[in-house]
Amino acid sequence: MQVKLNDQFWQPKVQQTVHETIPYQWKALNDEIEGAEPSHAIENFRITAGEKTGTFYGMVFQDSDVAKWIEAAAYSLRQFPNPQLEEAIDAVIDLMGRAQQPDGYLNTYYSVAEPEQRWKDFTFGHELYCAGHLIEAAVAYYESTRKRDFLDIMCRYADYIDRIMGPDSDKMHVYCGHEEIELALVKLYRTTNEQRYLNLSQYFVEERGKQPSFLKEEPGFGGPAKDRWFDLDYHQAHAPVREQETAEGHSVRAVYLYASMADLAIAYGDTTLIEALRKLWEHITSKRMYITGGIGSQGHAERFTIDYDLPNDTAYTETCASIGLVMLAFRMLQIEQDSRYGDVMERALYNGVLSGMSLDGTHYFYVNPLEVHPAVAHYRYDMKHVKTERVPWFGCACCPPNIARLLTSLDKYFFTQNGAEIAMHLYASNESTFDVEGRQITLRTETHYPWDGKIQVVLQTDEPTESTLSFRIPSWCRHPHITVNGELLELDAIVKRGYAQISKRWMNNDEIKLYFPMVVERIESNPKVHENAGKIALQYGPLVYCLEEVDNGSDLTDISLPVDSEFIAEYREDVLDGIVVLSGGGQRSDLSWKDELYRPVKREKMSVPISAVPYAFWGNRKPGEMAVWIREK
């Protein structure tokens, strides 16, 4: 399968990532961005290799920033060859080789800052986590360039880990407090075909949650706060993975674990893992997910709290957690073609992930609340984690390179193929080629998605080919219709679990047209979500919209929408580099309010025009208030 995006929505973002973000982040990793928090990540490797003097600086998992950056860059090289970039990466890889210890160990923090603490703290040491990201980077770089150096370095590291950890009685019986190595080892196995790596991944997943947990004896257990929010469930270690029926703890850790469970379920054909994953998926998406696809509502411990507790203004909803949800959703689609996965993947991607990066690709949100009042957020202790404007970099910089690696590998999330069945999960113009039982099929997709729901797919093949092409019917679409060569399909007959499955002997130039009419929709929340009572969110296609102060004035909470006010969707080239703006009528308090704080209710309102923009694009103009959920009157 070869997928080439060439659309007007994602491809400019991918190109921006390639041409702006990756070079920018390279500078950040080298501490060359003025005004940004320092990274020191490359310097740490130089110190570890003994080529510079100095002390380690940064988070204990600083190495992973370099890893994610290489991974992002590696993906980019597939479509955008760049010898200079490759040279820079090769130099870092060489440096890593020199920083690697004779036994294979590779970690700048523990090599430089606390050598005697190696493998002493699995709760917050992040050694296996960093190893995981380096492995993912090595695999990506090998897949793109076929250069083996980095892969060899990481195989040496993985072999070392496999020698000292695992089920045998003479090995350490451990797993990492932050899941990641599990995902990486599966990739390493797929690339090297070395079964040991797969088995080690399985071991880490199976070992997790056995009681009593060794994590409780680790020095870092309980985190700096030593409180209940950093208990075993923070690490998803409160129960064996198959017994976990609710998504708990640190949200990024959680979805990384579940994604690795999905990989193992596929690799081993393990249906008990699939059963567990279905429950966890259902739990997250029906009880603990924001409408933006954000997860993890609490800043303290960056974690899930309780069902339906989805506050908007203190929401944590880390960008990385939404990225993890995309990763999980795609793996679930590999297991079973069901649009509930594709729908959430789309939701998270177009909203909770995309909001993490500025339009120009150089500023980031770590935290993605659904309502922001800057003056309040700047002052309140319980909103310390909320930034009201994107910033150029973070001391804890997990999110920026995570977005970058997702965007440069975004093509991987569009299709799955299973024999002669090809399923399309996301919509954007692209040209993609598939091998169907020895024959080549090319699908040329053209669309203005997400601004418009019309999608044209033209098939090219040298000879007629039997195949099933499946297309996700987006859950936001009420009246889909599909034609093949102009002929309307009877969807009831062919839609299974949210996918229109078109089986046919395909001829060259066959044309499929998908019509997913986009209208402005008002979405309400389950009444158990206290924060959203009486409120609606505006949705247009896959995009969740929001109000911004720059368009609607301050005190956004004062705005209400009459139930019958119409909204018009209009593509506006002049707004935010070109977006669909929603315009309609709302109400606000009239001007009779003086200085009183309370008064007998008057309910005197005045009509005001309301303008909404996609949530993902907020905060790219003047700083100010923002709100997704709007009161209805």
Next chain:
Amino acid sequence: MQVKLNDQFWQPKVQQTVHETIPYQWKALNDEIEGAEPSHAIENFRITAGEKTGTFYGMVFQDSDVAKWIEAAAYSLRQFPNPQLEEAIDAVIDLMGRAQQPDGYLNTYYSVAEPEQRWKDFTFGHELYCAGHLIEAAVAYYESTRKRDFLDIMCRYADYIDRIMGPDSDKMHVYCGHEEIELALVKLYRTTNEQRYLNLSQYFVEERGKQPSFLKEEPGFGGPAKDRWFDLDYHQAHAPVREQETAEGHSVRAVYLYASMADLAIAYGDTTLIEALRKLWEHITSKRMYITGGIGSQGHAERFTIDYDLPNDTAYTETCASIGLVMLAFRMLQIEQDSRYGDVMERALYNGVLSGMSLDGTHYFYVNPLEVHPAVAHYRYDMKHVKTERVPWFGCACCPPNIARLLTSLDKYFFTQNGAEIAMHLYASNESTFDVEGRQITLRTETHYPWDGKIQVVLQTDEPTESTLSFRIPSWCRHPHITVNGELLELDAIVKRGYAQISKRWMNNDEIKLYFPMVVERIESNPKVHENAGKIALQYGPLVYCLEEVDNGSDLTDISLPVDSEFIAEYREDVLDGIVVLSGGGQRSDLSWKDELYRPVKREKMSVPISAVPYAFWGNRKPGEMAVWIREK
């Protein structure tokens, strides 16, 4: 002036305080309450006196719990003589005498735990704060019993403080991080007529806020968190008091300071202080006060945040802060007879203060949020400070004895007298005697307030007496009328700044009838209060109402009130020992919700009966949700 409450609302609470709470708190101070957090407060004095071995236990300001308890008990002795109680107090006073240092110093924490740190930390040492509460207690005990021992002890302490602190160059130029001594010294001055005490109070107030502030050099500066919320403004030390135009910092400290400023304004006739107080009053009550009279919205640093930031579910609104607001309001009434002070005094008293104590007088709230969802509050990190049920005692037990001393001195807040002018600020049945230019007037007031707005006042006097009787027209009352001996008064002509001023030559058995019709009112918030947008609070007379889960089911946020639904107020003897219950019609989501978290808006509602009880009485039945602000539809 002699005021005797004999009403059905307050007097049972006063009696309960006298017969239940004071004995209960005596046990608490002596660590005889099972299941309550230990106090050790009396034991600390024994250890200080050298009569017990052991270590100090408790907060650095543990002495103040004993002081406030004695003060409460002292007030109670006026109406409820109790030789046994007096004996117990005398014993504690003797003990204090023995615990007092030769130089007059009296503080168990610094005497036992850190003797070398005496007067070394004015930010959080609370030495002058404790001295203040002891002085207030000594004054109260002297006023009630005319026994001088305690007063003498405290004069010795005050003399010592006056010797070492003050404007002279050889003295310490300091003030306490927690205001309280300022109030106490004015009382000590009024009782002893010793001008030095008044001057010292004035010195502390005038010294406060001079820059650079000595507080910044104190070891405790910045509190345990060392963050911006514990900066100088936390102590109201960011500017000289006359330059403070906004209420900032720790809310209890703030209102204690303002109350002492009012005392000094009266004592010195200082109009510049009055000007400052008017601004501060206006600021608090028009920008930073909950509808319950609660102030201080943030748990971290127990403080004010920014204008209009009044979250309901994370509200701190400490009971002591509302008590402080009552203290301030009454002092402002002594300065100028304006119902804006009396109205807020009533609001705080009937709502934010009263909610701090259980119906049976033995369980307390420190924190008084306006919306509680127990499951959420039990889980969320940012709601750690919220208790969802009243508890028997606190490790930091400032609030329980503070309520007790307020209730046993409540009679002091009903009237002010200025020559031949008598003003009535609060309404409850009472019999009160005034000396008007040598003649005695008795006012017998009968009312079922706050359940009913009819108030009858019969005047008794031996001979006709010229006097002005003023009655506050409550701001919640839209159509007041007043008769004198059956004749309707023209209110427009006699109401000044919210008080009906009736000047006349009063005859024996003259009868004044005040009609303040109580109706169910819906109150809305200024649109700048984001949390209350689209919501109303139910008010009936001076009482703010709330919904409780026990009456209305869970997910209270799902309830909305149609704008036209009528509420009936009915006195119900069987509910909460007898209250007016408000009943009306509301709406809830229908049963079409399944497991989905979001869906296109259906707005399908069903009608439900709604029942509201006074906020002050919530949490006295089954634990559950509570909400003051209710959505309107």
